[in-house]
Amino acid sequence: MNEIVEQFEVTFNQIHQHLKELNGFPKNDNFAELLQRSKLKHSVIRVHFDQLKQYAKLRNAIVHERISGDYFIATPHKDVVEHLKKIKQTLDQPPEALDFATRPVLFFKEDTAITHIIEAFDQHGISQFPIYTKERNFLGLLTNDGIVRWLSQTMVDGHARLEDITPKEVLHHEKNTNVEFLGANATVFELEERFEKSLDEDRKLKAVILTESGSPDDLPMGIVTTWDLIKVDRQEDDE
Known part of the structure; x- marks a missing residue:
């Protein structure tokens, strides 16, 4: 031949x-x-x-x-x-999922003052932060939308008490708590499969957090949202 x-x-x-x-x-x-x-x-x-x-x-x-x-x-x-x-x-x-993640990941513990986190939203231009217990167990993803929702439900006469409020209290007001975890060495194919599966099951995946072993109780090495997936197409287009 x-x-x-x-x-x-x-x-x-x-x-x-x-x-x-x-x-x-x-x-x-x-x-x-x-x-x-x-x-x-x-x-x-x-x-x-x-x-x-x-x-x-x-x-x-x-x-x-x-x-x-x-x-x-x-x-x-x-x-x-x-x-x-x-x-x-x-x-x-295939490229690694970590290549398209936002990193390093800024996260907070459950007893962090909510005022400090609100300042971080503005300072870093990030819309969500993972929250962990003192033992470093994942509690949830705190978003700026969640804080606004909490404020709207707790304000009295146009005022809200922020003193002594922690993210653990605000997490209950998060509308979408769907977060999944992947190992840091996962490929972009595995990452995309997670988001695709969530669509097939009619549940919106808020984010995928990448940790060393893929366990929720490992500290985050990267975080990926649907917006980050756009970077996958753009990188391929440039090659």
Whole structure:
């Protein structure tokens, strides 16, 4: 077989295998179908979707429309093969979730004065902070929306008492408490799967917190929101 054609087919088949894996090895393992499904879930596939779709047509022409022996109706250009190999390499070694996380993570303990945290919202331009017990157990995610909600429900005659108020008291007013945890060495694919699964289950995932072991009781190394996922697409577009 023509060497350039062989490289193209081998690489294409390896990418096809990745798509099967990303979709849980479904019975229908048609490349085009897997590509479409993967596009909805994974940024790497989204960015390369159009190219992979065209490469699939080229592959079908090579496999199904061979004229004779090593004489093919179409032969991939060397640049096409090199680009296909780059896509395959990205699937082999996907970026780490930590690359797209906000870090370092500023967090507070349950007995921190709420006035101090309110100042931190303004000073750091961050909209949410993880809260931990004195034993470093995760209590919840305190957001600026949660504080506003707490204020609106506790104000009397236009005034609210902030003295001696701690985040533990305010956490009860958080509307969305859905937070999940992943190990710091997780891939961006695993990260995206968490958000995709939450959508499938009709529950909005507020954030994914990355810790060394993936345990909620480890201190946070990074935090990812849906806004951070936009950075995944942008980074891929730049490459």
